[in-house]
């Protein structure tokens with residue numbers, strides 16, 4: 316089944332600097348970058364004066380309050396510097412909406428304090444350098460991952476002048492100045508994301524899932540479960556079980572009562588391929604994987620179509636690089652007219668698909684996703700007559716007409 320294409324990668328929300336040109340900020344300079352308002356250290360004092368970046372010593376009270384609620388690992392900034400003054404003493408950066416980001420003397424991010432007195436600890440706000448740099452920088456790229464897992468982001472300063480943190484962040488190795496674009500300074504910045512925290516996250520266009528909260532492990536991340544099709548009927552991860560379906564063949568069913576937005580399956584792809592490298596990818600599968608692949612349902616679009624290609628066409632999920640196959644994810648049947656109770660989204664970095672409920676679902680109900688736009692589309696593309704119960708289906712006459720289409724099944728879609 317070729318399902319709707321998914322976003323190529325999770326996106327970092329573009330950080331709009333709430334900074335408005337104020338008294339000190341309107342001094343524009345040439346793109347060479349120096350400004351009349353720069354201090355002798357070369358840092359832009361106007362930001363300090365206008366209170367945009369208030370980095371002030373934190374009081375013991377606040378620190379104690381944050382510490383008391385401290386739980387779990389902290390995201391740590393890289394602080395292997397011996398240069399005095401590079402990292403402020405215990406510090407608090409107050410955001411425009413009153414949220415404060417609290418740092419240890421060594422630069423480790425402790426947590427956030429909210430204006431209403433609540434505090435939140437590290438992990439969720441672990442992109443701490445980005446928070447520090449929220450003003451006067453603006454993110455202009457998605458996160459980029461280097462081979463060693465370090466995360467980078469391209470930031471644009473909202474000004475041609477030298478922003479307050481440039482010297483310090485350059486010294487610490489967090490930022491690298493890039494050529495100016497349209498008179499604005501650009502930087503590549505290393506985001507100090509704790510890798511173990513990242514490993515716990517599945518990031519998709521739909522949502523970010525913390526594996527430790529979801530009580531799910533990534534299926535097939537290092538091997539093959541269920542190993543063979545004979546295991547399939549026993550597949551039950553506590554949220555989803557695979558059983559014979561009254562709609563067609565096998566289907567996925569709720570193993571318990573499910574609330575909306577519950578992840579029910581997170582599965583690593585068996586492989587992903589395009590029409591050019593499909594056979595190469597199939598040849599790379601182990602014998603066991605190949606047996607499991609051959610047990611998937613395959614609809615031949617013509618008698619001469621190769622069965623391996625038919626299985627790929629029937630079960631692939633469109634992702635940016637091609638079509639990915641998931642052994643358990645392929646067992647979801649389709650429901651029309653937004654009656655699907657499960658949505659899915661792909662984490663490109665981890666090559667995983669996450670399937671998440673979109674409504675309350677009682678235990679035992681069949682779980683459906685949406686493959687296409689309606690029964691005619693389904694018949695033309697995948698050759699089956701929809702029995703989801705939520706659509707009018709397709710008449711015998713329409714079936715005959717589509718089958719005899721001179722353009723063949725797939726191309727006959729255009730006629731509908």
Ligand SMILES: C[S@@+](CC[C@H](N)C(=O)[O-])C[C@H]1O[C@@H](n2cnc3c(N)ncnc32)[C@H](O)[C@@H]1O
Pocket residue numbers: 316560562563564565566611612614629630645646647648649650697699700701702703
């Ligand atoms: C990806 S598989 C889904 C799992 C499949 N039922 C199995 O046994 O493996 C897609 C195939 O399931 C069947 N199918 C899925 N949704 C259906 C529906 N609403 N009505 C009828 N058949 C459906 C069709 O045969 C389709 O080609």
